[in-house]
Amino acid sequence: MSRFVLILAVALITFGWAASRSRATPTAALAPCVEGECLPAVQEAPPLPGSVTLTRDQACGDTGYLCSELAYADSLRLLRWPNDQGTLVVHVPPPTHERRELGRRLQRAAARGILAWSGYPFPIRVVERASAKGENPDVVIRWSLALDDGRLGQARIAWRGRASGVEFEVTDFALVTKHPYQQRTLSEREVELTAAHEMGHALGLPHSESQRDVMYPENTASHLSARDFRTMEAVYRMANGALVLR
Numbered sequence: 001m002s003r004f005v006l007i008l009a010v011a012l013i014t015f016g017w018a019a020s021r022s023r024a025t026p027t028a029a030l031a032p033c034v035e036g037e038c039l040p041a042v043q044e045a046p047p048l049p050g051s052v053t054l055t056r057d058q059a060c061g062d063t064g065y066l067c068s069e070l071a072y073a074d075s076l077r078l079l080r081w082p083n084d085q086g087t088l089v090v091h092v093p094p095p096t097h098e099r100r101e102l103g104r105r106l107q108r109a110a111a112r113g114i115l116a117w118s119g120y121p122f123p124i125r126v127v128e129r130a131s132a133k134g135e136n137p138d139v140v141i142r143w144s145l146a147l148d149d150g151r152l153g154q155a156r157i158a159w160r161g162r163a164s165g166v167e168f169e170v171t172d173f174a175l176v177t178k179h180p181y182q183q184r185t186l187s188e189r190e191v192e193l194t195a196a197h198e199m200g201h202a203l204g205l206p207h208s209e210s211q212r213d214v215m216y217p218e219n220t221a222s223h224l225s226a227r228d229f230r231t232m233e234a235v236y237r238m239a240n241g242a243l244v245l246r
Helices: 100-115 188-203 226-237
Strands: 004-007 010-018 053-055 075-077 088-091 124-127 139-144 151-162 165-176 243-245
Touching (some): 100 124, 100 188, 139 188, 165 188, 188 226
Parallel strands (some): 139 165
Antiparallel strands (some): 010 151, 151 165
C-alpha cells in the first residue's frame, strides 16, 4: 500500500497498515506486496548529494528486516530523522467524531503505541493539545472514520536531499476509528498497534515480511517484537540517505 513518487527534488512515500478481512484471528498472505502495493518500488533512486552507496552485503547483516524491500526492488534508500533530533514531539488529539469518553480512550491508546518507540533512538513526547506557545510538533495525528483499501492507518513521508544532508518530514499520520470490514469501532489495542506501526514508518522503518512483527503490512502482530527494535537500531546506525543496491 505504498508508492514512491518523485516530484522535482522532493520524494513522497506513503505507507499503510491494512486490516484483515477475517472476522476471526487476523491472518495474512506470506507475500507482503501485491503488484508493488505494499512497499515503495524503488527502481531508480533519485540523486542525493553526498549520499553513501552500499552493497547488500555491506548493509544487510544483522539488521532485522531492514533490507526486505530488496526482494521487490533493485535498491532502497535508508531515510530517517537526523540522529541529533533530540526529543520528537507528537501531537495526539482525540478523535472528535467519536463520543467524548470513547475518543479519550482511543487517544490514550494511540499515545501508548507511539510512546512504545520512545528511546528508539531518541525520546518521544506526546502532547494532547497544540501548544499555545507556538511550538510546532514534529508529527501531528489525524483521525478519520476510514481510509482507502481497508487501511487502519497511514503515514506519508516526504524527504529532500540537500548538500547539508537529508530533510525528513512526516506530512500525514492518519488513524481510523472504524473497522473497514466489520461494523464496529476499533478496540483500544487495535488502535495502539496501528499507531505503533505507523510511528515505525514515521521514524524510518520499512515493512517487515514476518507476520510476527508489528511492521508487517497487515494487523497480524500482537506487540512490538525484538526484531522490530533491532531493525530500528540498524536504521539509525546507517548513514542517513544511504542507497543500498541489490
